[in-house]
Amino acid sequence: MSLSRDEQIAEYGWTAISCDPEQWGGNKKNNRDPVVQRCSQVSLPDTPLVKAAMEHVKKELPEHTFNHSMRVFYYGMAIASQKFPTWKCSPETWLLTCLFHDIGTADKHTHGTFMSFEFYGGYLAMNALKKFDAPTAQAESVAEAIIRHQDPVETGTITTIGLLIQLATQFDNMGYRPDYVHPDTIKDVVEKYPRRGWSGCFSKKIREEVAVKPWCHTTASTEKFPHDVEHNELMAPYDDKY
Known part of the structure; x- marks a missing residue:
């Protein structure tokens, strides 16, 4: 039985949220402190679609980028469940978004395409997911979240899954909003999916894309973006721990 439009909006993370932090609570101190949420407490989706996607991205991504994608999944699950429990999207759609969100950073795409990595990554993700028989609304949701x-x-609106991928990637890459995830959650996630110098690795990749594609969307964030990635104080203790 096919889902109605409203059911697809909820299931695939299409619900609109204001981009203004004042509206979605990004500038407010949450009264509830984060609690430990270990990887073993989170059910990893294991559908045929996820299996196909997982096999695909493992072939396309270097291990350090795959590990980052999985850390983003677990941090996002903690952020969504503890800070924003009313946000809706299926764990499967969230995992797919995480798996594909940096696929455009693969070296062959950095040097083999002209498009900005997140735009090309959205295109790659949508095509791959449709090939794996994902519903169109789900494939498009993943693509839009990756593109954005x-x-x-801080103006206009964005989807729930689009905002969540921003928050979770910013947390892992720059250490923004450190109060969103319990320190023991970080330790557990990093032990399972080690950083292995991710801060230096990804900041180098950002600068590489800007050098190769001086028109790319990454330039909108100026040098602050790779600087904050390289100098991620929150994750510094874990960057070479495992």
Whole structure:
């Protein structure tokens, strides 16, 4: 039985949220402190679609980028469940978004395409997911979230899954909003999916894309973006721990 339009909006994370932090609570101190949420407490979706996507991205991504994608999944699950429990999207759609969100950073795409990595990544994700028989609304949701995941504007609206991928990637890459995730959650996630110098690795990739594609969307964030990634104080203790 096919889902109605409203059911697809909820299931695939299409619900509109204001980009203004004052409206979605991004500038407010949450009264509830984060609690530990270990990887073992989170059910990893294991559908045929996820299996196909997982096999695909493992072939396309270097291990350090795959590990980042999985850390983003677990941090996002903690942020959504503890800070924004009313936000709706299926865990499967969230995992797919995380798996594909940096696929455009693969070296062959940095040097083999002209498009900005997140735009091309959205295109790659949508095509791959449709090939794996994902519902169109789900594939499009993943693609839109990927395209917008490096565009933290504060006007207009964005989807729930689009905002969540921004928050979770900013947390892992820059250490923004450190109060969103319990320190022991970080330790558990990093032990399972080690950073292995991710801060230096990703900041180098950002600068590489800007050098190769001086028109790319990454330039909108100026040098502050790679600087904050390289100098991620929250994750510094874990960057070479495992």
